[in-house]
Amino acid sequence: MRAYERLLKYVVIRTPSDENSKTVPSSECQFNLARLLVQELKDLGVSDAKVDEHCYVYAHLPASPGCEDKTKIGFIAHMDTVSDFCEHDIIPIVTANYDGKDFVLGTSGRTISTDTFRHLPDLRGRTLITSDGTSILGADDKAGIAEIMTVVERLNTERIPHGPLSIAFTPDEEIGAGASHFNVEEFGADYAYTLDGDTEGEIQFENFNACKADFMIEGVNVHPGSSKNTMVNASLVAMEINSMLPSGDTPRDTEDYEGFFHLVSMSGEVGHARLQYIVRDHDASSFEVRQQTLRHIEKLMNGKWGPNTVKLTITQQYRNMSEIIDGCRHLIDNAKKACENAGVTPLILPIRGGTDGAQLSFKGLPCPNLGTGGHGYHGPYEHITAEGMDLAADVVLELVKIYAAI
Secondary structure, eight states: OOHHHHHHHHHTSOOBOOTTOOSSSSOTTHHHHHHHHHHHHHHTTOTTOEEOTTSOEEEEEOOOTTOTTSOOEEEEEEOOBOSTTOSSOOOOEEETTOOSSOEEETTTTEEEOTTTOTTGGGGTTSOEEEOOSSSOOOHHHHHHHHHHHHHHHHHHHTTOOOOOEEEEEESOGGGTOTTTTOOHHHHOOSEEEEEEESSTTEEEOOBOEEEEEEEEEEOBOOOGGGOTTTOBOHHHHHHHHHHTSOTTOSGGGOOTTOOEEEEEEEEEOSSEEEEEEEEEESSHHHHHHHHHHHHHHHHHHHHHHOTTSEEEEEEEEEOOTHHHHTTOTHHHHHHHHHHHHTTOOOEEOOBSSOOHHHHHHHTTOOOOEEEOSEESOSSTTOEEEHHHHHHHHHHHHHHHHHHHHO
16 A cells, blocks of 8 residues: 555544643544554554553564664654644545646635745646645644555565564644653664654754743733723733844744744733743754743833733743764664665755654654655645655665665
């Protein structure tokens, strides 16, 4: 079975994680996919496949005869999706021989435009997979799952020699908790790769340092007719806070290694308001300066509007895995070689985000990231091609062969 055929089966199982939940996993629906994957792994001959109480799927492929002493490597993908554009059934659309031009997404009124997605002409002639435009597709990261499963099948059916292999599928990656309950010891690998990137051939080992910043603003709400020197409008204070951040440090205005402040949610009235940001920077020193900027704003606002008007809470999320991967460069060198063996151009790029691998690297499992062939993640414009998925699976298969030969 080709990887895209598996993807079509997985994406219709909705698995949005919930950042407001206190449970693990954050949404019960993730178990629906986890149980399916366990059964599929068993059907492929992986007898120890299981899902634990936290919705982590673990499985192991014993080494081929003569390869028992080879490096233990693993492959990881996440089962959850973002919660945005995930309110109803996901309807995938498969378009063979795509013409590389603007693509209308069903009757949604949305179009994947070449003006916005400039790589589209490069996909001409491929089989394009999208949603109908009313939802996400879910290729992030069900494409990674499908590719790993396809590799497992090919290893068995083609009798390809391999060392000890570990497989894991995680919940809650999209809310930054995918590695929180990951059992590194049970996983049992020395090194691993997440399949959670974009274009096939991507190799990523530099990610953002990341935190969440939450401003809670308490105003003073009195009758507007008698509010002179008394009212403190929490919504206006919130606007003032945002105006004090660098206007060009947003995701839209930055690229590559440039960091940002990203306002992800805002709500408010006169008496109470809230601003929620995510803060990102590749450089650890710059990342700390960004947090100091936020704390300084909190201090200024409380000095101006009164003590306890503004409360800032900063929650750390993950660190730049390059600190760890720099000590095991064979992971990157072998990934480049695997791409070349598969006929794919290696693309070493920084991640403008994070993966489970960032946290796992600091838990003792060095874990760079590989591309899955997808584009436009986290929204209704998400798309991927069957051929890109085939190539991404080929890269993983070549990695397995490389580690079985050294």
